[in-house]
Amino acid sequence: xxxxxxxxxxxxxxxxxxxxxxxxxxxxxxxxxxxxxxxxxxxxxxxxxxxxxxxxxxxxxxxxxxxxxxxxxxxxxxxxxxxxxxxxxxxxxxxxxxxxxxxxxxxxxxxxxxxxxxxxxxxxxxxxxxxxxxxxxxxxxxxxxxxxxxxxxxxxxxxxxxxxxxxxxxxxxxxxxxxxxxxxxxxxxxxxxxxxxxxxxxxxxxxxxxxxxxxxxxxxxxxxxxxxxxxxxxxxxxxxxxxxxxxxxxxxxxxxxxxxxxxxxxxxxxx
Amino acid sequence: xxxxxxxxxxxxxxxxxxxxxxxxxxxxxxxxxxxxxxxxxxxxxxxxxxxxxxxxxxxxxxxxxxxxxxxxxxxxxxxxxxxxxxxxxxxxxxxxxxxxxxxxxxxxxxxxxxxxxxxxxxxxxxxxxxxxxxxxxxxxxxxxxxxxxxxxxxxxxxxxxxxxxxxxxxxxxxxxxxxxxxxxxxxxxxxxxxxxxxxxxxxxxxxxxxxxxxxxxxxxxxxxxxxxxxxxxxxxxxxxxxxxxxxxxxxxxxxxxxxxxxxx
Numbered sequence: 361x362x363x364x365x366x367x368x369x370x371x372x373x374x375x376x377x378x379x380x381x382x383x384x385x386x387x388x389x390x391x392x393x394x395x396x397x398x399x400x401x402x403x404x405x406x407x408x409x410x411x412x413x414x415x416x417x418x419x420x421x422x423x424x425x426x427x428x429x430x431x432x433x434x435x436x437x438x439x440x441x442x443x444x445x446x447x448x449x450x451x452x453x454x455x456x457x458x459x460x461x462x463x464x465x466x467x468x469x470x471x472x473x474x475x476x477x478x479x480x481x482x483x484x485x486x487x488x489x490x491x492x493x494x495x496x497x498x499x500x501x502x503x504x505x506x507x508x509x510x511x512x513x514x515x516x517x518x519x520x521x522x523x524x525x526x527x528x529x530x531x532x533x534x535x536x537x538x539x540x541x542x543x544x545x546x547x548x549x550x551x552x553x554x555x556x557x558x559x560x561x562x563x564x565x566x567x568x569x570x571x572x573x574x575x576x577x578x579x580x581x582x583x584x585x586x587x588x589x590x591x592x593x594x595x596x597x598x599x600x601x602x603x604x605x606x607x608x609x610x611x612x613x614x615x616x617x618x619x620x621x622x623x624x625x626x627x628x629x630x631x
Numbered sequence: 632x633x634x635x636x637x638x639x640x641x642x643x644x645x646x647x648x649x650x651x652x653x654x655x656x657x658x659x660x661x662x663x664x665x666x667x668x669x670x671x672x673x674x675x676x677x678x679x680x681x682x683x684x685x686x687x688x689x690x691x692x693x694x695x696x697x698x699x700x701x702x703x704x705x706x707x708x709x710x711x712x713x714x715x716x717x718x719x720x721x722x723x724x725x726x727x728x729x730x731x732x733x734x735x736x737x738x739x740x741x742x743x744x745x746x747x748x749x750x751x752x753x754x755x756x757x758x759x760x761x762x763x764x765x766x767x768x769x770x771x772x773x774x775x776x777x778x779x780x781x782x783x784x785x786x787x788x789x790x791x792x793x794x795x796x797x798x799x800x801x802x803x804x805x806x807x808x809x810x811x812x813x814x815x816x817x818x819x820x821x822x823x824x825x826x827x828x829x830x831x832x833x834x835x836x837x838x839x840x841x842x843x844x845x846x847x848x849x850x851x852x853x854x855x856x857x858x859x860x861x862x863x864x865x866x867x868x869x870x871x872x873x874x875x876x877x878x879x880x881x882x883x884x885x886x887x888x889x890x891x892x893x894x895x
Contacts, residue, residue: 427788427836427885431675432864434757438675452675 444468444574470573471507473527473534476500482526483588490588491527501525504534508571514608517541517568518630524593526585528572536572536581540565540589546605546627551618556626564603565593566627570613586620633661633697633723636690640719640734642851644710646876649848649869650679651703653841653878656752659699661723665691665874669756677841678864678879680759687873689718697723699730700752709745723749759879764858764866765831766793770813771823772849772869775857778811779846783839785809788883793859794832798825802839823853833859836883842867845878 431452441448442460445467449456475481478498479491493501496519505525509516517523519541528536543566548557567589572581590599605625606617617624637643650657654670657679661667665688668681685691709732713719717734730747778800782789785804792799801810816824848869849855858866864879 427883429676429838429883430864430881432671432678432879432881434671434678434759436671436675436755436757437753451673 466507466573467511468573468575470530470533470535470576471504473504473529473532474500475529479527482592487530489529490585491529492524492592493527494522494524496523496525501527504537505539505569508537508539508569512569512571512610514569519568523568524589526589526592528581528585530576533573535576536585537569538567538582538585538589539569540593541568542566543605543627543631545631546625549624549626551614551624561625562603563605563625563627564599565589565605566629567604567606567617568629570606570616582616583620632692632694632725633699633721634690634692635661635666635685635688635721637687637719637721638689639715640710640713640717641715642687642871643719644713644715645848645850646681646683646871647703647706647710649845649851649876650681651707652844652847653677654679654703656700656702656750656754658752658754658756659701660756661693661697661699663693663696667756669759670754671757672841676838676881677844678757678759680875680877680879682874682876683871684873687871690720695725697725699723700750701730701747702750705747709747712743712745762858762860762863762866764863765829765860766798766833766858767828768793768798768825768857768859769827769854770798770825770857772846772852772855774813774823774825775855776846776849778813779839779842781811782809783843787839788836789839789842790834790836791857791859791865792832792834793827793829795827795829798827831861833861835859835861835865836885837865837880838883841878841880845880848876848878851876 438450438452439448440451442464445460445464447460447463447467449460451457473491475491476498478495478500479493481489482492483490495501496505504527505517517539519539522542524540526538526540527534543563545560546563546566547560549555550557567586570582570585572579586604590601590604593599601621602623602625604621605627606613607627607629609617609624609626614624650668650670654672657668657670659666659668663685665682665684665686667683668679671678685693713732713734714736717736720731720733720735722731722733723729728749730749731744732747733742733744735742779789782800782802785806785808786802787804789800789802792801797812797814799810799812802808813825815827845867851871852869854870856866856868856870858868862882862884864881867878867880869876
């Protein structure tokens with residue numbers, strides 16, 4: 361029965377007249393079916409029309425059943441790049457606009473930080489809290505590190521099991537962080553010439569990533585975190601600034617390092 | 632170097648007031664032939680196209696093509712300082728970053744000068760295809776404005792259907808439905824007459840918020856011209872002494888197939 365109906369549908373598409381003029385051919389079907397099928401055919405015909413109209417007007421999807429508002433398509437640029445947060449999005453597309461809004465506020469104010477078992481408070485004042493965490497794979501921490509990494513355009517950091525992250529939190533938003541690791545050796549960089557010294561020096565702490573969200577830059581957050589990490593990273597031991605090295609510093613990162621330590625020492629991740 | 636003088640500031644004031652709700656930043660492209668403005672609104676649903684021919688100015692000089700990026704809201708502020716009857720002069724240097732506007736009162740010899748800082752707007756000049764519309768309607772501005780205002784009370788969108796009988800504006804709202812039928816006037820010479828030229832009957836649904844914004848240009852002309860073709864943006868045109876102010880609005884299209892595609 362089912363296969364027969366399917367065949368009839370096929371027939372009615374190709375030989376419409378024949379079918380409608382001889383309804384007695386299929387006595388077992390109810391009289392309600394022919395109008396049903398003819399409606400199906402109309403629908404199929406309608407499906408062609410949206411393609412034609414797109415020649416001039418580009419469709420903008422909406423979830424309501426009401427008529428859909430079209431947008432103009434005159435070859436204008438439909439995407440824009442936000443100058444502040446750097447995100448490229450479609451200007452005339454609702455979901456994109458809201459996606460940009462949420463990304464924009466995250467980039468400017470930092471992502472939400474939910475204190476959990478994975479982090480302990482190491483410094484606290486009226487305006488900020490600094491959390492330290494060694495559980496880098498905990499979702500709460502790893503999500504934040506992932507965002508930092510993509511903001512820095514950096515590859516996945518190669519870390520040992522002793523790595524720790526210091527997160528600077530203002531109003532429950534993680535606005536800055538310093539990711540540090542245990543290292544053994546480093547080299548000296550001449551900033552003026554940009555050359556790497558050949559001699560290897562011993563080192564204890566390597567700064568793998570430093571990040572501060574846009575609105576909080578130039579307020580000394582990283583300096584504060586570096587000072588804290590220097591005295592806190594190795595339990596019971598205050599490190600000298602020349603025992604700290606950096607890796608893959610960006611232009612800004614190099615300036616931070618120079619400002620903080622006076623001379624810049626670098627190391628290679630995973631060595 | 633651009634130097635353009637208008638005998639009455641009222642014209643520019645009205646134009647800018649008419650477009651200020653539709654677009655925020657516009658590029659004034661000044662060339663030998665006049666000033667062109669083209670801007671798409673932020674949601675890419677409406678487009679404003681303005682042409683002021685050089686003959687429309689009492690004095691016009693533009694040696695080299697200049698693009699003036701103007702924030703409409705700022706220009707509105709400055710133009711508020713001008714009286715309608717003042718003579719207005721626009722001045723800009725070839726590579727300058729400012730536009731100087733002077734307003735001169737012919738009677739009391741008051742000269743006021745204002746400087747507007749320009750901005751760089753990343754918006755290229757779009758080629759609007761010259762379309763032959765299936766239906767052309769010319770009607771008095773106040774009649775059109777009243778219909779748009781009345782419909783907006785009831786609904787968000789209006790359906791404009793046009794055939795040889797006349798043009799019908801209809802809307803469906805939560806509180807009720809409404810429709811206005813305008814028939815072509817019998818005598819064409821009258822000032823407030825409606826003419827309708829229909830090749831193919833057209834019907835389209837349009838967002839009233841945008842149409843009401845367009846209606847703010849009503850002070851600029853006696854008649855408004857609507858160009859409509861099915862599934863092509865409607866053109867709402869106000870003819871200026873030497874140029875035009877055109878608005879294009881993308882229609883709303885609804886049929887069952889749209890819903891299926893949305894699920895993807």
